[in-house]
Amino acid sequence: MNIRISLVIAAVLLAAVPPAQAAQNLSRHATVAPNAKVDVSNVAGRVDVTAWDRNEVELTAMLESDKDQLEFEASEQQVSIEVIKPHHDDRGSSDAVLTLKIPRGAKLSAETVSADVTVAGVKGEQRLNAVSGDVRTEAYDEPVTLETVSGDGTVVGTGGKAAVSISSISGLAEARGIRGGFDGEVVSGKLKAEIAAAEAISLDSVSGDIEARVELTPDSRVEMESVSGAIAFTIKPPVNAEFDVESFSGQIDSCFSAKARDRSRHGSGSELNFTQGSGGASVHIESMSGDIKVCDR
Template sequence: MKRLLVVVIGLVFAMPLMAEEVDRTLDAAPDGKIDVSNIAGTITLIGWSRNQVEVTGTLGRNVKELVFERDGDKVTIQVKIPRKGGRGTDAELTIRVPENSSLDVSGVSADISVESVRGVQRLQTVSGDVETESFDNDVSAESVSGDVDVEGNKSDTETNIRTVSGDVTLAGGAGVVRAGSVSGGVVIDDGTFSRAHLGTVNGDVIFRAGLRKDGRFLAETVNGDVDVEFAGDVAAKIEVETFNGRIRNCFGPEPERTSKYTPGLELSFTAGSGTGRVEISTMNGDVNLCKK
């Protein structure tokens, strides 16, 4: 009997330490701003047709408070934890928002995932992956240690994506893209761009998309290859340079040695009307330049 009593008392005192389920809703503006902050866990945002914000998920046993409030057109969702931090401070959140909302989302040790949200997006985390879709508005997505993936719909936008340790991918984008990684690759696949600025320190750059007639394209690596396959005709002045690597050109002249004393190569020519500009450089890597 005493043993049973001890077990029951132990369960009673343990209950407050368990994860807390969340299911809360607020009315919201159809095109308002959603501000989300979560230190650890996951943040999933889904656009829907209702003028409401719904938060569901679980809070770790040591989460201090979930702030969920509206001030005018702005809805704030913030996971507060004790100053000392510690275990049990993670939160797994699924947030449904009006589809035309703009987003300002931040995490520390948290993955961020966004789908069907059409407004401006500013997404950043320290340790975690970022995945999102872009529609008719600009997207900025950053991670320090994690991959960043953006799926576009070929509408003209400005997309800024970068990570320190991880890969960066944009598929189906258009307009302006700036993408970079310190230790990881950059892949731009499909779409048509007026501006593209791509760079890595240790990683490859791959560009398989179109460049508009007056477009500007810049790709730089320190230790990595640059593979460019332009979709359609190219109308640009093209300059390519490698310090220690080969240049393969599918639609123009052969590269030349920069000096008889160094292994560097350079390539300079004009394609089509030459109204655009293409600049590619790498320290230690090969360059493949083609069109399809």
């Protein structure tokens, strides 16, 4: 084998080596209506959304894989952004980082699998879904719906009266400073809520613990339910509410003067029914085996 043949073989072998994946750094821009709808979807990586005072959508994207494609479709009323992966990579082995600026009043919808989502300053309606990524956003006056399977979901209120809904299968579902309605659901995840003067509050768990600190108004309606998770419900004084608390086999504790009583005359379990202060608000709590504690401190 002479040198020429050796060089030819080496060149052929070099040509057969797949090239290293080159990252794609892309940017897109569109002028839109102040309340345009913005849909974002990403499999793996991150989605960071911030609001600004321009009627424009600006996207900066870093796709780790040169096989991924960025789809950006824009009209005045709607912008659709998707990271499209090759079919064999639908589990997201390469990340895509999307950094997005949208009008403050835009409606936002984000769907991810393993990508974290953070949203700041968006006042329009938000629908955020992640399978295993963490999601964090702020609530203003328009509804916020956040759903995860295993990721944590956090919604922080900013003084508005948004109706907030958080649902997580196994992650932490946390809401703070919510002044509108709140609906929280978990299976095994923990549910933590600090609600300021909301009217409709619903907290629901299978085995995860529920921890809620609430400021009630005369119109507040609270529904809490758990199968085996413990419920700790703390109300900011002064407390004016009617309480209806029931558990099949869990213990019921109260910091108020009323004490739980056995329901053996009517069936099984124990219950605690009383009116604190002038009433007005209503609190209904029930569990199968989870312990329940109701306090004002």
